[in-house]
Amino acid sequence: MLFNSLDFAVFLPIVFVLYWFVFKTSLKLQNLLIVLASYVFYGWWDWRFLSLILFSSVLDYVIGIYISQTTLPSKRKALLFTSVFFNIGLLGFFKYYNFFVDSFVSSFSFFGWTIQPNTLNIILPVGISFYTFQTLSYSIDIYRNKLQPTRNFIGFAAFVSFFPQLVAGPIERATHLLPQFYNKRLFNYHKAVDGLRQILWGMFKKVVIADNCARYVNMIFDDYTSYSGSTLFLGVFLFAFQIYGDFSGYSDIAIGTARLFGFELKQNFAFPYFSRDVAEFWRRWHISLSTWFRDYVYIPLGGSQGSKLNQIRNVLIIFVVSGFWHGANWTFIVWGAINALYFLPLLLFERNRVHTDVVAAYRLLPSFKEVFKMGITFLLILLSWVFFRAESLSHALGYLWQMATDNFVSIPQMRPTYLFVLIFIFIIVEWLGRKQQYAIELLWLQYPKVMRWGFYFCIAILIFLYGGQEAAFIYFQF
Template sequence: MFFNSLAFAIFLPIVFFLYWFVFNKTKSTQNALLIVASYYFYSCWDWRFLFLLVFSTFLDYYTGIQIEKGTTERNRKFWFWLSVLTNLGFLGVFKYYNFFASSFAELLNNVGFKASPILLNVILPVGISFYTFHGLSYVIDIYYKRIKAEYNFVDYSLFVSYFPLLVAGPIERATHLLPQVKIKREFDLQMAKDGVCQIIWGLVKKVVIADTCATYANAIFDHYTAMNSFSLILGAIYFAFQIYGDFSGYSDIALGVSKLFSLDLLRNFNYPYFSRDIAEFWRRWHISLSSWFRDYLYIPLGGSKGGLWMKIRNTFIIFVVSGFWHGANWTYLAWGFINAIYFLPLLLSNSNRNNIDDVKISWNFDSVKVMLSILSTFLITCIAWVFFRAKTITDAILYLKRIVTNRDFGFQYLDNERYSYELLAMIGFFVLVEWNSRTRTEPLSGNKSTLKIALAIVAIMAFGTFSDYKEFIYFQF
């Protein structure tokens, strides 16, 4: 069930009505309804993987209690590692086994040994990377005594399986969401209005921006050997806005839906393409994942407190692992490695925390430098996105090489690019709207909100009617 589907448009009002008018008596009834709704939502993808979700939930619930009750460090470590290794084991089998088996067999074949890997014919359970990280952060926090174990199984189950964040995040923390599900929620009209605005803006990002750009980006990347330099540059830009509109749009819808139930989720995007350096970009892009790796991997490895070698090592580890989290392909590893290269000069010069304030422009020379910094950061981000989007590293390299060597910057015609000028104008208008709204959660609230919402709905209906691209990119992760 997609957020941008008719099924969800029917599902959400039904859950909303039952939540506030039938099951609103106690916290327990509210939570029970949301769990049933979440399991139904997940079963619409593949009901068989419900058992994996339930097992993962019970595993972390039980081991969390055992860790807290442990009387010796050895006992606590046993339950801790049982949870961590089991969670990572499931993730490894479903997501990475075929990749490692194929890569190892290819390596053996290259050195003269014949190898035929045994591959698993299984599909990737949707959302497994997200709900696995929910459970891991919970168990890790209990082990290090940052939080207490949750003894109410219903409350904990809702924390893990809450449907707005279940399949594509944001990656929640027990310290943030569990306290909210442990109390009865009261309807907040203003919060609900804000939620509706955020849902609509998320749909604009997905249906109007991401899905439209996807059509063009796919055509260019799939036929890059026949494209000229200008088309390839456009392809990289189109994909940059596709993945931003797609994923941040999903996150906006998830946050907006949660506000309808008076639940507040972690913000996942903060206008990342207005970043002035790559460090700021990663503080604004997929915030819940970046902060997760910072808190549960980078800092435990020593963070930036050790010597120069430790800083460099930890930087590359966190970026490469982040790339590998996205998928079992060398292109994702390359994407993570490239971002580590980008980040390294900032780390070595101790300037990775320079741009932590909001972007401000006043017409002077300093503002020119700010705009150039934003444009250069976007440029190198697009270069890295080529590796993320390409099927192989070779394709990515040849794609970038052709941009440099072709040197034809004419507007190349494609059958499905009849409206290329209009698309560029639409992207420009989208950037302008977001720029003027960069201090707010989304652009539709504030002055003239009714008019802005009406225009947004018209755009969603117009583009959604003709869009052939429905899926969210991050469902595959």
């Protein structure tokens, strides 16, 4: 079920009313409702894959209990290995089976040998990368003695399948979200209004910014040889706002929806395009995934400790694995490697923690130096986005070559003026709200109610005017 669909517009109020007005006296019934609603939400796409969510829930629930009941290191490791093996195994089969088969065949074809592979017509279950990492964090944290296992299966199943963030995150840790299912939740009007405000802004990002950028991005990338270098640069520029508006918009809707039901999810994007270097960008982009890889892969490998060679190895591993997580395509691996190369000089010269505050924190406008740093960082990210968006490595390299050699300094062949205006307004609002959890969290709150509601009404009108078809979110494919 899509957030930006009529189905969800009907689904959400029904669940809300049942949750707060019918089952408000029973925490167990509220959690059970969340499980059932989440399964309906997910099953709306394809009910057959509900068995995977149920399997992961039962597996890690049982393994968590058994890990806590033994102090024998070998047995604890075996139980953790079982969780990792089955969870990663399912993820690997559905997401990477055909990729490995095709890569194996291509490697032999390079030497002139022909192999007839047995590929499968596998459907990638929506959200499998997200809920797999969420359940894994539960087992790993119990193994590390950072979390006690739950005996409340309904609460745990609700944690795994919680519908606001089920299919595209944020990837929540059991230490943060799971305890919220144990405690009685009381309706808070101010939190609910704040949630609705964040949903509104998320819808604006998705429907107005991302979906309108997508129209031009698809035309340019699908037929890049027909366009000038300046038009190709415009295509990458618009894709940067498409993917940010699409993914951060989903996160905003998810966080706002969770707040309607009394839950707090962690911030997943912190205005990444205002970053002054690539290290800051990765602290602000897809925060839940970046911190997951940091805590469960990067630090266990040694992190930034040890020799320079080990540091380089760890950075390369974490970025390449992160790229591979995004999809079964060499383009994502190269995208990850490029960002590793961006990041390594900052790490090796100990400049990766220079910008940990908000840019121009106590000023309305940034300095020239800050603008320059943000501009360079944004251009570097743009170049890497070509690989993220391209269908293949040859597509990406051809696109970059065409962009660099064919009339780069010229007027683009496409000039969607209305979209430039919308993006400009979007950037201004994001800049004004860059210190908050989301851009319009506190915007206009100090002004009379009529001004606030006028602003919200304008956003709603833009969503209505520029909202096209029900377009799926980009990260559904990951």
